Every structure is written in C-alpha cells, then in structure tokens.
Amino acid sequence: MPMFGARDQHLRRIRDTLGVDITHRDGTIRVAGDQDAVAQATEILEQLKSLVQRSGVVDPDDVSQAIARATGDESHAPDRPVEVLHVGREVRPKSPGQAEYCKVIRNHDLILAIGPAGTGKTYLAVALAVEALKQKLIRKIVLARPAVEAGESLGFLPGDLQAKIHPYLRPLIDALNEMVDHDQIKRLMEQEIIEVVPLAYMRGRTLNEAFIILDEAQNTTISQMKMFLTRMGKDSKVVVSGDVTQVDLPNHKNSGLTDAIRRLKRIDGVGVVELSKEDIVRHRLVQEIVRAYEEEPKRRR
Numbered sequence: 001m002p003m004f005g006a007r008d009q010h011l012r013r014i015r016d017t018l019g020v021d022i023t024h025r026d027g028t029i030r031v032a033g034d035q036d037a038v039a040q041a042t043e044i045l046e047q048l049k050s051l052v053q054r055s056g057v058v059d060p061d062d063v064s065q066a067i068a069r070a071t072g073d074e075s076h077a078p079d080r081p082v083e084v085l086h087v088g089r090e091v092r093p094k095s096p097g098q099a100e101y102c103k104v105i106r107n108h109d110l111i112l113a114i115g116p117a118g119t120g121k122t123y124l125a126v127a128l129a130v131e132a133l134k135q136k137l138i139r140k141i142v143l144a145r146p147a148v149e150a151g152e153s154l155g156f157l158p159g160d161l162q163a164k165i166h167p168y169l170r171p172l173i174d175a176l177n178e179m180v181d182h183d184q185i186k187r188l189m190e191q192e193i194i195e196v197v198p199l200a201y202m203r204g205r206t207l208n209e210a211f212i213i214l215d216e217a218q219n220t221t222i223s224q225m226k227m228f229l230t231r232m233g234k235d236s237k238v239v240v241s242g243d244v245t246q247v248d249l250p251n252h253k254n255s256g257l258t259d260a261i262r263r264l265k266r267i268d269g270v271g272v273v274e275l276s277k278e279d280i281v282r283h284r285l286v287q288e289i290v291r292a293y294e295e296e297p298k299r300r301r
C-alpha cells in the first residue's frame with residue numbers, strides 16, 4: 001500500500017520511533033504497545049491515510065511531519081528548507097538520510113558522500129552551495145566532475161573544448177538551473193562567481209572562501225582525488241559525492257572516493273554520509289530499478 005512505503009519503510013519508521021508493534025493483513029492494521037504510543041501511532045496512520053486519499057502517495061517527508069504533529073516533538077520534523085536564489089523555489093530534504101546529509105554538510109568542512117542514483121547527493125549539495133552564496137558565507141561556487149569517466153580524454157568528441165565538455169557537466173548545470181534564475185546563472189558565470197569545470201581544470205589552483213563540489217567522484221583515481229582535495233583553501237567547504245557501485249575506472253584501478261573515505265573518515269572536520277535506496281526521491285520506479293539490479297546477481301548464484 002502507498003501509505004506503508006517501499007518494503008513497509010514508513011511503518012518501520014513509526015514503529016521504531018514510538019516503540020510499538022504494527023502489523024497489517026487483509027486491509028486491517030493492528031497497533032500494540034504502550035497506550036499513549038498506540039494513540040500517537042494511530043493518529044499518524046490516519047494522517048497518512050488521508051494523504052493517500054488526497055494525493056495517492058506518501059514520501060518520508062510526509063511521515064516525518066505526521067510524527068512531529070502527533071508527538072509534538074519537532075526534532076522529528078524535516079530539516080529546514082534550503083534557501084536558493086530561484087524565486088518561489090524551496091528545497092527540502094525528502095528523507096531522514098537526506099536530512100542527515102544536509103546537517104553534515106552544514107556542520108563539516110569536508111564531506112564525503114556515497115549512495116545510489118536518485119538519492120539527491122548532487123542536487124542537495126548544489127542547493128546548499130547556493131544557500132551559502134546567498135548568505136554570503138562564501139564568495140564562489142565551483143562544480144567539478146570527471147569529464148569522461150576515468151581519464152578525461154576529450155579528443156574523440158566533436159566540436160571545440162566547450163562543446164566537448166558540456167555533456168559531462170550537464171547534470172551539474174541542470175541542478176543549478178533549478179536553484180537559480182537563468183539570467184542570474186549567466187551573470188554569475190560571467191563574473192566567475194559560479195564555475196562548472198572538468199576535474200582536470202582544478203590542478204594548480206587554491207580556492208579560498210569557496211563551496212566546491214566534486215560529482216561522480218567514484219571515477220577519480222587516488223592521485224586525482226588527492227589533487228582535488230588539496231585545492232581547498234581558507235574558509236572553504238568541499239563536498240565529494242559518488243556511487244561506488246558504478247566505478248568506470250579502467251584496468252581495475254582503485255576509486256579515489258573509496259580510498260579517501262578509508263583514509264580521512266576519522267579526521268576531525270570530515271563528515272562521511274552513506275545514503276541508501278530508502279533515500280531515492282526520483283520517479284517511484286527508480287528505487288525498484290536499483291533493487292532489481294542488486295537482486296539479479298544473487299539469483300544467479
């Protein structure tokens with residue numbers, strides 16, 4: 001049922017939060033436990049039922065809001081919205097994992113994030129970069145990506161350099177377009193307040209008072225990752241994200257992202273976040289697609 005979430009994730013969230021037992025069979029839901037907790041769980045389920053009747057879907061953000069209303073505990077409410085420059089646009093984390101991701105970004109100088117496609121790794125990082133720019137916490141945003149998986153060999157592509165690198169930077173530009181009005185993006189890029197560049201263009205630079213994002217970082221080598229991380233200057237923040245299940249490096253080279261997590265995770269000021277299938281917020285089928293590809297190899301064993 002839509003109100004239960006994929007694999008009953010919403011029911012598990014209510015059960016774990018309130019310490020109740022929830023079972024459902026043949027359209028009947030039973031809640032057992034402490035009397036007050038049962039009453040709160042019942043109120044939450046009624047809220048979710050009404051939401052399904054109105055809109056047909058329930059997401060983790062809806063569950064968080066329902067828990068906060070029923071318990072009166074605002075710590076369960078979703079994180080505050082991210083301030084962006086696009087008029088009328090509001091960005092909010094849509095799952096507990098995404099909320100934690102936003103908190104880690106706000107509270108650390110270097111963030112290493114891994115997770116499957118659709119978990120908002122890039123989108124939320126870009127939103128928080130725009131927020132930091134709006135609040136004048138930084139002077140510059142730099143968005144970087146390996147420009148052709150594993151090696152950045154652009155020569156075989158048609159057109160000039162800009163035409164060659166554009167397809168590889170498009171996901172970053174798409175995210176940016178949802179946060180900032182088109183005319184503002186153009187002006188900020190002309191002023192080099194926002195840069196969208198291939199990873200190779202980071203070599204030799206030191207970036208002070210900047211919010212720097214490296215996307216698709218699983219496709220960096222260890223030496224590329226070291227080069228990138230050492231660009232970090234005074235009062236800067238760096239977010240490195242990727243999907244370690246989709247490493248495209250040749251010759252079985254080790255991923256710079258997994259290596260960086262291993263080396264740096266215990267350093268003060270470094271935050272490590274692992275998002276999961278439960279945090280996927282694209283089309284509802286994306287979560288099922290990810291699960292199907294994970295389960296197929298198990299069936300072949």
